[in-house]
Amino acid sequence: MICPHCERSLLRKERTGNTCSHCERRYALDPKTNPLRLNDLRVQRITAALTDNGRVRITPDQLWYALSRKRIGERGFAPGCAGGALVGAGFVTIWGLVAEASFVLYVSGALLATALGIVIARQLGAGGGILPMSRGAFRSEALAEWQRVYGSLPPGVVDNSGRPWPPRPAADSPNPNAVLVCPDPSIAVFLAANGLPDRHGIALVQGLEHVRALLPHLPPRGPVLVLRDADAGGELLVRRLRADFPGRPVIDAGVSLRTIRGLPQAVAYRDPVRKPTADEVGRLTALGEFSAEELKWLAQGWRFPLVGVPPVRLLSVLDRLAEQIGRSVDGERRDASEVGFMTWPGAAGDGPDPAGGR
Template sequence: MICPRCTASLKGKERTGRVCVRCHKRFALDPAVHGKGMHDLRVRGIARRATDHGRLKIALTQLWYLSRSDNYAWAGREREGVPARIRWLVALPAAVALLLCTVLVDGDLAFFAGAAALLILVAASAMRHRPAVPPRSQIIPSEERFRGLMTGAWPTAYGGLPAGVFDDARPLPRPRGAGPSRASAPVSRPRAVILCTDRVVSLFLTANDVPGRLGAVLLDTTGPDGPAGHSALVAEALDRLAEYRGALPVVVLHDADPLGVLLAPLIRAAQPDRVVVDAGLPVSAARGRKGVVRLARPNRIADAEQLRTVAGLSEADAKWLADGFWSPIAAVPPPLLSSIVERAVERALTVPPPGPQQAHTHGFLTWPQAPQPPQTPRARGTGRPGTGPSTKEGTSSA
């Protein structure tokens, strides 16, 4: 590997203990020890681009998403066949009963009873059972491992996290004058409300004073997992919005997940006179765009029909979410995320209040639109997560 301190090419024995034998300086990461892509120069370069060369502050979780070397998502699988315990619980008594018939009777009846017993035993032995498997996903390295390296080995080598990166596991200091309502900045006369369902994104926006620069107030709200999660999320969001006058437009930031995509439509339905701009991560981008982080939840919390009718998703997008897949908005590159929030607030301030026929027309679902190189059609059989009974897909690193 290349020494991040003196750029010398080092063999394994020349970097024992993560100390270069040429310059005798310590470095943090060794790909041979910590895995593919875990190299100081690469992580430092990713942090530099993510902070827009020092213009932004980003959370450690955002850096983890961008520094991933692999991302896999597997579709779930329904149970197939009959469990062995149940098979033999039925087959053995039936076979024993038929074998007793062969002893008690004579002639053809005994022959047919013995043949039936044999067939039952053969069929029970030949049947196979495949248990149900929930959707699952993996990011390499794991968040725990990456966070441990960046808060342990990295500060040991360099004295702190990369420039512009803050540890989102620790609370940010509350801005002077901020009340207990978790508003991100003391905006005396807010022009808009930013409603965010992702804690990491809220911390990112707060650290960069995005709401303050836009004259907006930031509210963060979360909902529990499970079938009742979106009801609790909407109830909390409406309760938080009740603190601000109804004329203030709302920009909704959310993950590409069932709770997020249902939030803006349900707020519009509850407050039809309020401008609601959906600036969340679109499901179509999360499902179909190369390089986007894709995750899976073992518990499905919404059905496809509800997602189609309430959130207005396409058949493919609704099925993808209903199968347990989702994508975090915190994995969007921070410069792009910041610009999207600014554009969404500007749009919310220029859109006229909705009339009876316009309550569901305010959306902002075309992002991210970063330039992409031409892509060739994918080979048949590669598929995407959620399109087959057991599909695996890896995403390239940022």
């Protein structure tokens, strides 16, 4: 690996204890000792790309996905597994033929069967999409070590460990143009850190109960935006919101399942802990909107997360959508004001308040 400080190429014996033997400075990550095979220079390079060289701020989870993409796409069985089994089977077979030992030939057959099984499993996708390092482990191991060495997170990465969700809008804040539902706290912090809710007058919330509380403050056609992962839970969330608020526009601003599955650079992963239940799969099936292949994909727990969308692109798309909504809502409010729906006669103090001082 290359030393991030003096840029010398280091052999394994020249970097004992994560310390360069040439400049004697400590670095954070060694590709030989972490599951993502990270080194400091790669983290710096990927962080600069994600933040557009410091123009936007990102969260640790967005950095986690970008650094994990390559490893997630690899199969769980290493290429050498089948080859090793085949070589072993070859040696054992020769020995068995020479020694005329039937037991040894049985062992050879077992090794050959194992190698064939590994090859077939790899072709069928076994082991694919498994996380080499979870989000939590990335924070507690890789980023924690980075902070110990450098004293802070990589430039542009927001430390949201103490605030998993952005602060709620103040009670006296202006009425929002729209509500944005985002179940992923990491993406919510990302949007807040880059000023999107304040810039467009959007209330950023986490769940259905927050939407209900804000609906009376929205314009008549002020929409509910849903920003969610491409997975079983995300698909059901959109339908749930539309069913619960039939008179309100509900816009799916999340990742499109069909679009994302057709993009080679969009690497999905599986999380066995978060596989959908039989009831959830049944509800998805009953919708009649998904092909058999898509239902199988969702049922196996595959997902593409919002943190996998390039941050600059995500902000750009949401900015354009929010601008369209703002123009539409401003027109509604202007029309309502002209016919007196949102202002009281004499509001400037020309008489008593017809609402009785409320």
